[in-house]
Amino acid sequence: MGVSGAAGAQGNAGDYRQTVDYKPVNMQCDGIAGVMPNPQVDPELVRGCQFFGLIDFTKGYWQLALDSNVEKCLAELMYKHLLVWIDDSLLFAVDVETYLAKLERLFELLNFFGFKLSVKKSSLYEPEVKWCGKIITGTGVSHDPERIKALTSLPYPTNASEL
Incomplete structure (x- = not known):
């Protein structure tokens, strides 16, 4: 052991x-x-959205079950106004009224199921957000330039052990 x-x-x-x-x-x-799935953001989900929010769960890896239980808790918002990746959530809406209504409903659900949030790591009412290595705006989804720069600046391997 x-x-x-x-x-x-x-x-x-x-x-x-x-x-x-x-x-x-x-x-x-x-x-x-198998491997852990890659978080995908369908550009059609966020096209035209003007308001985004990042909601981070306090010690979320331990709060959130690593199966479909989270999706069951948040099913009414998932893939319509909310995406969840481990402990990071992305809330999105086309207009401010919808955004505020969905944000209020999300808080109600999180409170009901007893989830705790990290205020320091969350941000609300943003026109653009960085989520899971992607820059997300109402016009589309693109890769984070900082991540691309980090990858392109890696030194080339010179032998098999460096691969």
Whole structure:
């Protein structure tokens, strides 16, 4: 049986959280076929939207079940006005009235199901947002230039071990 040690790590918001090295435990687990799905934003979902909001769940990885339970809780908003990726949510609407109504409903659902939000990492009523490595506006979806720059600035591998 493996044992994993705990350590502290400072998050982006300046707060500290506990981290655990699960490598020893993971080495004893059977692998699962497949990979984690890639968050996709259908440009048609957000086309014409003028208002966006990023909602981040406090310690969301632990709050949100890693299956379809979250989608069941938020089903009435999902893929119409809301996308969720692990602990990051994107709310979108064409006009301010719809945005505020859907935001209010989202807060009602989150409160009912007991989810906690991170105020520091959330932003509301934005004309453009960066979500899951994409820049999302009412005119479309594009890749984040910072991520592209980071990838293009990687040094080329010079041997097999660097691959």
